[in-house]
Amino acid sequence: MxxxxxxxxxxxxxxxxxxxxxxxxxxxxxxxxxxxxxxxxxxxxxxxxxxREIADKTAVDAALDALDSYSWIIFTSTHGVSYFLLRMKQRGIPADLWRDRKVCAVGPSTAEALRDAGVLVNLVPQDFVAEGILRALADSHGGLEKLVGCRILLPRAKEARDILPRTLESAGARVDILPCYENVxxxxxxxxxxxxxxxxxxxxxxxxxxxxxxxxxxxxxxxxxxxxxxxxxxxxxxxxxxxxxxxxxxxxxxxxxxxxxxxxxxxxxxxxxx
Incomplete structure (x- = not known):
């Protein structure tokens, strides 16, 4: 074979x-x-x-300052991982702030980038797209409706599909979209x-x-x-x-x-x- x-x-x-x-x-x-x-x-x-890294770091810094308030941080690309972690390093934010946060990576490459940085990855979907993330979250929680009130951080590109945040918000989650980079x-x-x-x-x-x-x-x-x-x-x-x-x-x-x-x-x- x-x-x-x-x-x-x-x-x-x-x-x-x-x-x-x-x-x-x-x-x-x-x-x-x-x-x-x-x-x-x-x-x-x-x-x-x-x-390109987003020039205005105001939103990224605000999210980092409130990192302990998020239940989930969902990464949909290796670029999101790179620029988010870079800003953490620039700010001198200790890695132990990740300890109680659940982390989802869209696929194996994104998960590997996180693990290489010492971040525990809690969830990787079987299908490496936004829809796969939604199914994986639903399976892990017994339905997306169980995410009501959960605060979720979504570091991603400036322009991206909206199905992930839109569906999570429809289920009652509080989603903060965080543009970390842009495609030009x-x-x-x-x-x-x-x-x-x-x-x-x-x-x-x-x-x-x-x-x-x-x-x-x-x-x-x-x-x-x-x-x-x-x-x-x-x-x-x-x-x-x-x-x-x-x-x-x-x-x-x-x-x-x-x-x-x-x-x-x-x-x-x-x-x-x-």
Whole structure:
């Protein structure tokens, strides 16, 4: 039975000679690029997101000052973890303030970032999306209605889906949304854009809805259509896939789990004809 994306050394790499454009934040490019190259791909790194710390720290500082008042702190990305912990360190806030707080991480990468910082993670959902967090919280409490009156902190991006805070508030929880960082368009390499439009890659990989939205902004309508018509698209997670399909492009490759490892496995399986 095959056990990894590079299982059989006697087989040619499944992505051999294929040009794969990775639309991602810079922080995810290295891991994805390394994995794709092991599969034989010729990777075209294409940063579509620049992550920036929120300049105004007033809200973050207020949340840190009231940290002991929260029942749950829910992290939906590794970036949220990084910038929240960075501000704690800058403020000299001791780690023992986490002791009585329950912490939820959206997925294994986010949980690992917290554990690396010495934070106990109480909950990781089976499905690594906001809906999965809601199901996990409901299961752990015997229903979301049991969260009535609970104060919940949500460190996240400046712009993000509202289903998590909206649903928790509807259940009676008090949710404080805490923007710690923002996703902005990076500087565009116009020569690279022209090259992509002239000779689209065989595969385009998107790692989040923001990467899709920014890719569309960078290329523009006609250029985006031209690339989509000639490329196979892979998406990391169902939310990303939905954003792609809203632009009229079918997603051919969608991993079972919202992780880089699962994405690489899905790409390998697709091109092996499995």
């Amino acid at each position: 095959k056990s990894s994306v590079t299982e059989n050394l006697n087989e040619p790499p499944p992505l051999r000679t294929k040009r794969v454009l990775v639309a991602s934040s810079a922080s995810k490019l290295a891991t994805l690029t390394a994995g794709l190259e092991k599969l034989g791909a010729r990777v075209i790194p294409f940063p579509t997101i620049e992550i 368009l990076p500087e565009v390499d116009e020569a690279m854009v022209r090259g992509i439009v002239r000779e689209p890659p065989e595969i385009v990989v998107f790692t989040s809805s923001s990467t899709v939205t920014n890719f569309a902004k960078i290329l523009g309508g006609n250029n985006l259509k031209s690339v989509f018509e000639r490329s196979t698209v892979a998406a990391l997670g169902p939310i990303t896939a939905g954003t792609i399909e809203s632009l009229g492009k079918r997603v051919a490759i969608l991993p079972k789990e919202n992780t880089t490892a699962s994405l690489l496995q899905a790409l390998a399986s697709h091109y092996r004809g499995e």
